[in-house]
Amino acid sequence: MSPALPDGDTVPGGGPLDGWTADYDRQRGFSVYVHVPFCKVRCGYCDFNTYTATELGGGASQAAYAQTAALEIDLAARQLDQAAVPSRAVQSVFFGGGTPTMLPATDLAVILSRVQQAWSLEAGAEVTTEANPDSVDQRYLETLATAGFTRISFGMQSAVPHVLTTLERTHDPARIPQVVEWAKQAGLAVSLDLIYGTPGESLDDWRRSVDVALSTRVDHISAYALVVEDGTKLATQVRRGMVEMPNADDQADKYELADQAFSEAGLHWYEISNWAREIDGKPAACQHNLAYWRGDDWWGIGPGAHSYLAAGYFEDEAAHAVGIDNEVTSTTTQAHGVRWWNVKHPRSYAAKLESAASPAAGREFLTQEQATLERVMLGIRLSEGMTISDLPDPNPAVIAGFVARGLIDGRAALTGTLKLTLRGRLLADALITELMGL
């Protein structure tokens, strides 16, 4: 049900880094993502790679999951070494799902300590987990904090019962302030996830959710426009006319409403869907997500997880040639990044690792154009903006056009930075298309 894996090249027997040689120094940050593919029930809108116990035919893989993930962590450390990727301490760890908190807190602690053993953590490294409000209690949160977690992100989605019902969320909205309070007491930084534009959600409903979220005085909020993902139950309901298709204009109104309310409460946007309060002169942004958007290295542990390493060289197998003496020669090709992804299902994932094989299912080497497109597509989402002279072949007329249409900040443009305005944030994809001549 979760989104299909991308099309890519097949992964050789030696794993995703077989034939890869990294080409950069240890300056570049390194992060680890841990995917936990379990949920109690599947929400109608969700297409993440996650499974209920019924779908898996029992909780066995869930119980053994920490051990399985640990196997991949060890494998990852070995493979990075072999590929001459400079060894670095981990700057951030993010446990996402699914619902990581479906596992006992001690299991999460086990996985985290394995990461620590493999690479060590930078001092002050951010360690986040996602959580469903009804999957944690005070003790659970304290255990996490003790184990080294620094941050938690709760899937609040809405404060309005009928909206939560449409989204098929099971938690009691009254629980939100409670879990936030417990997390804070445990010393965790807290973030809330919200969804806007759910069919049937009025502007007042949305204002209410925004207000409730702000009333918890969290330092970080993510707000996402509801997307009707292919293959979800929601998509079926929309197709059959049982639920109305979310309206883009309505979502734009709600985005503007939220942006204003958040800013007034001291949370400022630092990425299109993320707002944070400044603490000690610096926004309480999610360091792990910033790593994605800035193009750092990251390894994704778990079924369906993606990984990415910047520039390097790979031995071009297609170019392998058999010489006169049956000598195998190969050429080395420069790539502007390598990305791979694991098999999707928890069972095949476990099976691979138990037989000491790599769980990677496919990989891609990025060309320069692809790497550039990714850099722009991610970098443009940030409030820090992008340096115009870093853009490939920046066209002054196009940039001026953006300013004229109010899509980017004119002052920033004059000093060489491309930074989205509110209007520009809502039209970012159109802007990327135009900027990149797509």
Added chain:
Amino acid sequence: MGQWWIAARSVAVLYPTLFPGVRSLVSPIPSPSAGKLIKPAATAPELLRNFCIIAHIDHGKSTLADRMLQLTGVVEQRAMRAQYLDRMDIERERGITIKSQAVRMPWATVDEDGTEHPFALNMIDTPGHVDFTYEVSRSLAACEGAVLLVDAAQGIEAQTLANLYLAMDNELEIIPVLNKIDLPAAQPEKYAEEIAGLVGVEPSEVLKVSGKTGQGVAELLDRIVEVVPAPVGNADAPSRAMIFDSVYDTFRGVVTYVRVVDGSLNPRERISMMSTKATHELLEIGVISPEPIPTEGLGVGEVGYLITGVKDVRQSKVGDTVTTMHHGATEPLAGYSDPKPMVFSGLYPIDGSDYPALRDALDKLKLNDAALNYEPETSVALGFGFRVGFLGLLHLEIIRERLDREFGLALISTAPNVIYDVVMEDNTEINVTNPSEFPGGKIREVREPVVRATILAPSEFIGAIMELCQSRRGDLLGMDYLSADRVEMRYTLPLAEIVFDFFDQLKSKTRGYASLDYEPSGEQVADLVKVDILLQGEQVDAFSAIVHKEKAYAYGVMMTAKLKDLIPRQQFEVPIQAAIGSRVIARETIRAIRKDVLAKCYGGDISRKRKLLEKQKEGKKRMKTIGRVDVPQEAFIAALSSEQSSKDAKDAKKK
């Protein structure tokens, strides 16, 4: 020569078992000795019978022709494919006959005393649809008799009347025949009366046949021999032959079908086309039976083909007179006129780089279709293309389909329009074949083509038909009851109104019972205006239309609303206006898009998102930019798709 005699004999032996009990004659096919009397180029005109079959579409003309080919032994049973004479694929598929063909068939009648009388019958298959009226009339001119074939379950339809009218105009002997009498739903008595009244015979004289079972077909051939007059011509006069069809063949070049009126044509003679004075070597001359068979020539009254090596049907025009170069005739036969296109449409390749391929394809089609006219044209919105003139909607539809099917060209075609004569205040006249050429400035009058339409329908629909025709600016000319419950209504209607979804409406308002036929009948002055469509103030030439003043508003509202739905929202507001000159008559607004961004873009989303962006590049190629507005190709196609009118054409040829 002579292969077909062999085939003929072997079928003659089979004959009684083929159609047992059909006709109590020993052999209807001439014996070898009798056959000598009807050798091509050596047949006395008295032994010739030239006839055609006229029928409404689907009344069974092709099937009956097939039975005749079998009965006369021209085609062996096992070589028989259904509708042998319809050669082109599209014809076969659509079951319509576009190009007429002529087949020579032997036949014999036997006296009571056993004396055998051989005859050579030339059957000329005429195209059935109104678009091809000119060709029909040329085919008819090559005959002395016509079989009027009527479906015994349907009765007379509008096209039957139109063709019957032409046949009578050519003074042909009419043989009324009811077909499909094998059908349980057949009502031969009822329709025999209807036809008898029309042709002026007794109902009992109407023959009853089944092209399917073969019943009555031999009797029909006997009747043809009996009543169709033999051709008369002067064998000693300078040769004159009329071209009634001209077909391009990939291997042989143009094959020209002629009917000799006076004198004779002989192999290896130089011939001359009287309209152009062009002369050609006669490379081959022969008869079709049903494959081409070279002969020693063609004599008075005979029908056959010529091959001269020309490559373009325009050098061998339907209606023209062929004569010999030496001692040729000075007076051409009456009846030649250039076919005039009635309906125009712009054809544009969806992929601009297909333009040369489109030109080549049209050039090729033109070889076989003298009625096809085209000129290069440029549209701001659609790029390079052609303004193409057609005989009618069916012609348009067939050409479009052939371009698609035989040449693999994906095309946008603009809504079909007719030709207008615009007279300016200073009396200069402008011929407008493309709405965007409609002049501004002071106009004295605008003339549009009108047609005389005949509609046949059950009388219960009179009210509905009148209402429709009135709304289409029709003038009722007259109305006659064919029987107690069927009526014929005659109207003058602007062709432009017919071109636009008229047939569809007629069908839906009469639950499919009405049939329509029309023929050009001159011009009329009308209160016509050009409505332009503007996107963000920029005129989109492809959407301009010439409409009656009273309908301009409705057109404007319809088109602006349609475009509003078809054009995706842009980053800015896009007004869509309909205007007559500078006066805006309708307006819609496409509101600016406000949100175009994916909310989430984390680690696992990056590849997917990048690939989506990369894909957009391909989508862009399918956009045309009007001013600043990106309009997807599909929007043009949908807005211009003459869905209605093309459906009309399809339906029209079905009923």
